[in-house]
Ligand SMILES: [Ca+2]
Ligand SMILES: [Ca+2]
Ligand SMILES: [Ca+2]
């Protein structure tokens with residue numbers, strides 16, 4: 638096992654090499670790494686009280702806000718070729734979320750209205766056909782578009798609370814992505830859609846962290862991680878414990894660049910990509926070195942499909 642401190646040093650160096658304009662490594666995080674929580678494996682989400690303490694609201698850097706337009710970059714395998722690409726989601730106040738997918742043919746396939754600006758857009762392969770499609774998390778409700786082209790295929794069910802943060806993964810390696818929620822350092826994950834009771838509950842992370850999910854070791858199962866102000870702790874197992882991988886993506890200049898995780902090369906391993914200047918600078922591992930390549934995100938919104946899917950956010954399905 639690589640010592641956490643050594644790992645941190647390697648990754649910090651990797652960050653420096655990959656993004657040479659960044660100053661020296663930032664100091665170690667002032668907070669302790671995620672440790673064992675007190676999750677009750679039998680907890681039923683419906684019975685779990687909402688957090689009552691008005692702790693500082695963690696802010697997802699890619700969450701839509703009502704303050705204005707926002708472009709959110711999301712990783713997904715839109716064409717089923719086994720590698721992830723980046724989609725851009727434009728959140729504009731009082732308008733449907735507009736999704737832009739890269740490279741799909743015909744060009745009409747590249748644009749979709751699904752969700753509202755106040756929703757949290759998510760991505761997953763909800764039906765196990767090898768292609769990811771959109772979803773949104775809205776006030777504790779999941780709206781999952783099983784077929785990207787068909788808004789009528791939306792599967793809607795509750796899981797979690799409005800104050801929860803959503804995460805998506807194939808937790809059991811059955812080829813289907815399913816929901817999870819992160820609540821004040823405790824995770825609740827389900828292995829099939831529309832379940833009320835969690836299949837996996839455990840503590841990992843703290844209040845104020847943001848959840849991430851991916852297959853960090855290539856074993857076919859997604860697992861979890863937390864984003865602590867761009868210092869990431871990734872864990873291989875769905876259990877409490879310390880992070881197996883630590884990544885430092887803090888930017889000492891104070892800028893707050895989002896980080897995505899995706900399988901950019903189809904090797905089964907989900908690795909980071911830094912969103913900056915409208916592009917996603919990716920790596921195919923967690924080690925040092927320059928970015929493998931940059932993938933366009935914001936530029937996708939410049940494409941001008943000649944038509945959009947007829948059904949939008951106000952159509953049947955409530956999305
Ligand atoms: Ca699918
Ligand atoms: Ca699964
Ligand atoms: Ca894994």
Ligand SMILES: [Ca+2]
Nearest residue numbers: 900901902906
């Ligand atoms: Ca990969």
